[in-house]
Amino acid sequence: MRGEADAPAGGWRVHGTSTTGYRHRRDRLPCQDAWGQWQNADGLVLVVADGAGSAAYAAEGARQAVDLARRVFLPLATPWERQPDAGARKRALAGAFADVREMFLRWCGADPGPFATTLTVVVASDGWLGQLSVGDGLVLLRTDGLRGAGSYHVLPQPRSLGEYVNETVFVGSPGALEQVRVDCVRDDGVDGVLLSTDGLTNALLKRNPSGPPLPHDAFVGRLFDRLGDPAYDHDAEERWLSAFLASDQITRVTGDDKTLLWAVRT
Secondary structure, rough: OOOOOOOOEEEEEEEEEEEEHHHHHHOOOOEEEEEEEEEEEOOEEEEEEEEEEOOHHHHHHHHHHHHHHHHHHHOOOHHHHHOOHHHHHHHHHHHHHHHHHHHHHHHHOOOOOOOOEEEEEEEEOOEEEEEEEEEOOEEEEEEOOOOOOOEEEEOOOOOOOOOOOOOOOOOOOOOOOOEEEEEEEEOOOOOEEEEEEEHHHHHEEEEEOOOOOEEEEHHHHHHHHHHHHOOOOOHHHHHHHHHHHHHHHHOOOOOEEEEEEEEOOO
């Protein structure tokens, strides 16, 4: 699914793309990922959703979750100075997810299973950034990239409370409200953010023997540098990225649908 136009948004340039995984292409199935980006006068909301491969209407569920998130989270994109309280910001994000989930369950009807989808949301405005994630989406930040080389950071992902470590929680799962991950980052230096579905985790992260995975700085940095280039061209970027995501380098490590959505301050 393609989201809103990839135009500068409130001081940010945004690019998003989804690619159908080779397993879905082989089986003649559509991409089950969705993404969207929206702006108001103060900030930006970025959303990605990954429909469960085993769910009959996963693509529809992902699109609906993204659309609901747009309506609910956009009013939270306000500068830090309007609510300089990390706890209050986190409670607002958690409350917004509860609203999204309630509307999603009403839309699904009696059984949300056929519409199962993950959801990852970033709200960005001056002085802070909020993340909310249920499932296995990924969020990376760039700090101080406008002042030099910049550094890259992986935001924590929700931990699984299921029987298996790789068990995914969905928006409609019974324990979603307890397992959703909410973070508030208070940092004036954040000038880039990237969201992805789990199909690109192995491309974006590298193993870290002493702790959590780390960003693949070369790949992540290249994405941000290309998007921030004054000569950036949407169509050229889309051609390059589509070719890269379909390359043997990527398909060797994942057959899943793949979505990237990232933004840089301009």
